[in-house]
Amino acid sequence: MAQGNIVDAGDVLIVGAGLAGLFTALKLAPRPVTVLAGAPIGDGASSAWAQGGIAAAIEAGDTAESHAADTIAAGAGTVDEEAALSIAREAAIRIEDLLRLGVPFDRDIEGKLAVGREAAHSHRRIVHVKGDQAGKAIMQALVAAVRATPSIRVMEGLSAYELAIENGRAAGVFARPAHAATAPQPLLIKARAVVLASGGVGQLFAV
Ligand SMILES: Cc1cc2nc3c(=O)[nH]c(=O)nc-3n(C[C@H](O)[C@H](O)[C@H](O)COP(=O)(O)OP(=O)(O)OC[C@H]3O[C@@H](n4cnc5c(N)ncnc54)[C@H](O)[C@@H]3O)c2cc1C
Structure with a gap:
């Protein structure tokens, strides 16, 4: 895998900013974490739709x-x-x-x-x-709490497309702008631990 820019996310990288990702980030505070989300947090997550x-x-x-x-x-x-x-x-x-x-x-x-x-x-x-309105209200509360928590860094508009593996262990993810079909300059986001909170199993299937 060709490497372009490298970002060090530190201890923990959480992929996904739905209920699972944001709740995990808040539970880990004050440990520094980075949350990666394809859309602005609060958007693009099934969690806000749960009725x-x-x-x-x-x-x-x-x-x-x-x-x-x-x-x-x-x-x-x-x-x-x-x-x-x-x-x-x-x-x-x-x-x-x-x-x-x-x-x-x-x-x-x-x-x-x-x-x-x-x-x-x-x-x-x-x-x-x-x-x-449970999902909407829960997401509003979580987004506000995450925005107010200094230990949580949010990277929005980036989509992870591959795990970075070092010595047989997840060492981060490769990401690209969420709406780009190709990644001329891959972005490697490194972390000591990676949490996948990117939503349901539906994402495993192309159709
Ligand atoms: C219409 C509807 C009604 C529902 N009603 C209920 C209900 O009443 N009760 C109930 O318990 N459950 C309900 N559910 C199910 C519930 O919403 C989900 O189980 C729950 O929200 C999943 O949360 P999550 O954080 O795992 O995923 P999501 O909320 O889907 O969040 C996934 C996150 O991952 C991000 N992401 C995905 N892929 C990538 C990637 N490659 N790179 C970076 N980021 C990525 C997304 O942008 C998003 O931020 C409902 C779902 C829907 C759609």
């Missing part, structure tokens, strides 16, 4: 084990059970993180988080923001 809300076992009598069991049953053989349980166990704590970041989840008349029962869930466990 239905987030599931978490927060209602009295509900448990993470029940949440995981519902998930495994609904997945009909496609769910990694250990992953489902681990995610269900963290869900309530992550909702608290988002509340601390200012996400205005809907409340009931007593001021408690309002939870809805939907789809295959056996308990009321979906939190929303103004009905259908």
Whole structure:
């Protein structure tokens, strides 16, 4: 691979600025991180489109084990059970993180988080923001927090197209302007650790 410009991103490079990438960057603060995004942060991410809300076992009598069991049953053989349980166990704590970041989840008349029962869930466990605006509100809160966090450097408008490998380990990524078809002068962004948070598995397929 021909090398053009080289940028040293330091410790951690996060590829992607959706909910996963921005949340990871905030969790790592004050450790310096660089977030690379194909679009300005807040744009170009599925996260802002999420409308239905987030599931978490927060209602009295509900448990993470029940949440995981519902998930495994609904997945009909496609769910990694250990992953489902681990995610269900963290869900309530992550909702608290988002509340601390200012996400205005809907409340009931007593001021408690309002939870809805939907789809295959056996308990009321979906939190929303103004009905259908959870993704938009979460992204607004995360973008504001990231912009206000000095340890997070954001590189926008750059698309990673290949991992840089040194001694069998990821040592960064090669990137180019997001809307360029070719890269006459490749940009190598080096880092000691690379986090891929570039969205869903759909990106693995050309069609
Ligand atoms: C219409 C809609 C409704 C949804 N509703 C819900 C819901 O109600 N509840 C729910 O839990 N989930 C819902 N989802 C799913 C949810 O939005 C996603 O699972 C979640 O947002 C994924 O977050 P992410 O950070 O992994 O990816 P994304 O938010 O997609 O972010 C990916 C980031 O990676 C960047 N990127 C991608 N490729 C590159 C590259 N090569 N180089 C540099 N940057 C790159 C993008 O620019 C973007 O910043 C919905 C999704 C959609 C589209």
